[in-house]
Amino acid sequence: EISLKYGADRLGKRHDDSMRKFRDNRLGAFIHWGLYAIPGGEWNGKVYNGAAEWLKSWAKVPADEWLKLMDQWNPEKFNAKAWAKMAKKMGVKYVKITTKHHEGFCLWPSKYSQYTVAQTPYKKDILGELIKAYNDEGIDVHFYFSVMDWSHPDYRYDIKSKEDEAAFNRFLEFTDNQLKELATRYPTVKDFWFDGTWDASIKKNGWWTAHVEQMLKDMLPGVTINSRLRADDYGKRHFDSNGHLMGDYESGYERRLPDPVKDVKVTRWDWEACMTVPENQWGYHKDWSISYVKTPLEVLERIVHAVSMGGNMVVNFGPQADGDFRHEEKELADAIGKWMQEYGECIYGCDYAGWDKQSWGYYTRKGKDVYMVVFNPPYSKLLVVKTPKGTKVTKAVLLDGKDIGVKETARNEYNVNMPAKAPAGPFVIKLQIEEDA
Numbered sequence: 422e423i424s425l426k427y428g429a430d431r432l433g434k435r436h437d438d439s440m441r442k443f444r445d446n447r448l449g450a451f452i453h454w455g456l457y458a459i460p461g462g463e464w465n466g467k468v469y470n471g472a473a474e475w476l477k478s479w480a481k482v483p484a485d486e487w488l489k490l491m492d493q494w495n496p497e498k499f500n501a502k503a504w505a506k507m508a509k510k511m512g513v514k515y516v517k518i519t520t521k522h523h524e525g526f527c528l529w530p531s532k533y534s535q536y537t538v539a540q541t542p543y544k545k546d547i548l549g550e551l552i553k554a555y556n557d558e559g560i561d562v563h564f565y566f567s568v569m570d571w572s573h574p575d576y577r578y579d580i581k582s583k584e585d586e587a588a589f590n591r592f593l594e595f596t597d598n599q600l601k602e603l604a605t606r607y608p609t610v611k612d613f614w615f616d617g618t619w620d621a622s623i624k625k626n627g628w629w630t631a632h633v634e635q636m637l638k639d640m641l642p643g644v645t646i647n648s649r650l651r652a653d654d655y656g657k658r659h660f661d662s663n664g665h666l667m668g669d670y671e672s673g674y675e676r677r678l679p680d681p682v683k684d685v686k687v688t689r690w691d692w693e694a695c696m697t698v699p700e701n702q703w704g705y706h707k708d709w710s711i712s713y714v715k716t717p718l719e720v721l722e723r724i725v726h727a728v729s730m731g732g733n734m735v736v737n738f739g740p741q742a743d744g745d746f747r748h749e750e751k752e753l754a755d756a757i758g759k760w761m762q763e764y765g766e767c768i769y770g771c772d773y774a775g776w777d778k779q780s781w782g783y784y785t786r787k788g789k790d791v792y793m794v795v796f797n798p799p800y801s802k803l804l805v806v807k808t809p810k811g812t813k814v815t816k817a818v819l820l821d822g823k824d825i826g827v828k829e830t831a832r833n834e835y836n837v838n839m840p841a842k843a844p845a846g847p848f849v850i851k852l853q854i855e856e857d858a
């Protein structure tokens with residue numbers, strides 16, 4: 422291994438209470454809300470098909486013109502308590518909120534920037550209202566924070582001169598100040614999810630990324646930090662030059678998931694995926710017909726897929742400029758919540774089972790309980806289960822306790838019966854097992 426000053430601070434998973442809670446939460450929601458919700462993907466009469474929160478970039482809008490949108494920021498339908506109730510009903514255990522996206526607009530009244538909610542007609546501290554409302558519902562709050570900041574004159578994409586270096590050092594100090602401000606104003610925050618860290622300027626300042634992680638952990642003991650913040654001495658991101666994960670969990674699975682057979686290695690570390698409901702819209706876009714929109718069942722399968730491989734899943738919501746949600750997102754939250762109400766015990770606190778993936782669906786595991794989450798019931802009505810050496814299946818029941826029968830067909834191979842009346846949608850079977858000591 423090569424010696425690194427700014428590589429991984431720890432080998433292996435964290436097992437403290439805060440990380441255990443992060444892991445056991447399993448299901449989260451993303452909130453992408455900013456000035457970009459106002460134009461909703463359209464600029465000067467042209468609708469752009471790219472991600473709506475990047476409209477400033479697609480339409481090549483100068484920062485000062487883009488930030489004039491602040492004069493229209495007045496979400497009259499915004500109701501933090503209603504948002505928190507919607508999240509509670511969906512069954513999410515945490516919500517990641519964009520404190521500041523690439524555009525530089527802050528959802529909190531930062532004293533280090535003129536581009537905040539305080540300078541809009543709305544005036545009030547949206548972030549503070551949301552944290553209180555979610556926490557009051559027992560939902561943890563995580564902060565999304567974009568290091569790249571299109572509003573700041575000292576941001577640099579690369580460091581090519583002494584002037585660049587001086588400007589970017591000022592920018593890093595500004596960013597430190599905003600992060601300290603967030604940690605001080607909102608001490609119940611549980612996690613920082615950094616984004617906008619891919620530019621050469623940041624990769625050349627790996628020291629700073631390590632300093633930020635340490636600074637936040639000193640201020641908020643237990644807080645978790647995503648791997649996307651970190652760059653090591655050589656600019657390597659997420660995993661350092663020795664292949665060790667930096668931060669507390671891998672955060673590279675954005676709109677994609679590890680393969681259940683080829684990528685089983687991800688079960689060796691903590692990781693969290695995040696996903697959009699349309700093909701690629703995080704912020705509010707007025708026209709979802711421009712790309713495929715996933716059904717609630719497709720979203721559910723991605724949630725289960727992530728947990729089956731020892732990961733978390735964060736489902737994205739892009740609130741409208743008026744502070745309400747589009748009907749597709751309300752319906753999605755409802756559908757996922759109904760399923761979690763009935764079957765959530767195979768998600769919360771569950772992990773990778775370590776059994777070979779089968780075509781009918783996914784396994785998850787909690788202690789001695791192994792769950793089968795069935796998405797694709799076979800015409801044979803027989804669900805094949807292959808157990809690791811030394812593991813026997815002794816019983817198969819539905820979550821209401823009804824025994825549905827299991828038969829050993831060969832060493833470490835079983836057929837679990839489908840319930841007589843096939844459920845109308847994805848359902849869960851709980852296996853009782855015996856493992857050699």
Ligand SMILES: C#C[C@@H]1N[C@@H](C)[C@@H](O)[C@H]1O
Nearest residue numbers: 472474475616675695703
């Ligand atoms: C690219 C990019 C960003 N990363 C996602 C989490 C969204 O914030 C998107 O704008």
